[in-house]
Amino acid sequence: MSGHDLPRLGSLAWEPALDRPDLLAAPVLAALTAWAEQDERVRTQVAVAPIDPDHADTATLNAVHGLPTEASANCVVVAGRRGDDERVAAVVVRATTRADVNTRVRRLLDVRKASFLAHERAVAESGMEHGGITPLGVPAGWRVLADARVAEPGTLALIGSGVRRSKLLLPGDLLAAAPGVEVVEDLATAIDA
Template identity: 45%
Template sequence: MRAPLGNFDNARPAPESLELLPQPVADAVRGWQGDIPAGQLVFVDTDPAIADTAAFVEHYGPELADSSANCVVVAGKRGGESTLAACLVLSRTRVDVNGAVRRQLGARKASFAPMDTAVGETGMEYGGITPIGLPGTWPLLVDSAVIDTEWVLIGSGRRRGKLIVPGKVFAGLPGAVVLEGLGI
């Protein structure tokens, strides 16, 4: 199989790569019910030593600079209560935590969740967190630019490996809320 973007030596449908995915991601792929068939979710093997965006794009293909998205875990706080959520934005932008995220969560304060919390609550590796397989009770805030991107490269739940999926998939994930201006 050839990946829909990038120069990857090893690409295959995600349902054929379950053993390479952390449990929550594998479970989500196994039980996939999206409008796009699970076979269109592509797993590509990547070198974790060059996971940083600049080195990754240089090695795997310049078109990835415009097609990569980052998923980050945030915490919104109000009145002693904390709400965890995930945000998905194109990698050339950053999450508007103090504006769009805070307003959407109805929080008085919002910030990136501590690494221990993000890893512990998702069951994924730091630097590889993906929107596929997140806890079902979490809001998933998705920048509209991600939805409008034909193919999007995201984490696989581990630092080794990525997923390439059609951008419109993200609007149908559990808890998804599509927002204009989430990525600034």
């Protein structure tokens, strides 16, 4: 992919994300705008497409728009405590895998027990909609952990936009270069067929 090729996938109408602020949650727009000042690729290689909010779930979206499941990346919010210190992470894994919350994520957060953050809290603290939470624009205190499979060069990552009515698409290696993203080997396990 050259520096000016907007990624495309399936039958969705992709546009440069920064040209469509109406399709982005406020924290996502702020994060993309700041990142674009550091990396010009954000303007030309981060795409957004409107979707029917009823199709926001991965399986439905892929079926309706002819998208490969392996391109979809899900973001889950995980939290744990170490004494009085709560540690929160946005964890990004391919839709063909499952975040290894009980072992890998728990160890990375250095907590005794890790669990999914309640939907209401994740929505309230991220400023994003449930089903649209994305690793771009999460609160500053959260870590962003991305499974290495999401970040492989030559792959695309289909992620949330912060709202249920659109999706973002960008090269996996560009996502890996986003501010604050930590790429982790074996952060996820394959989902048994």
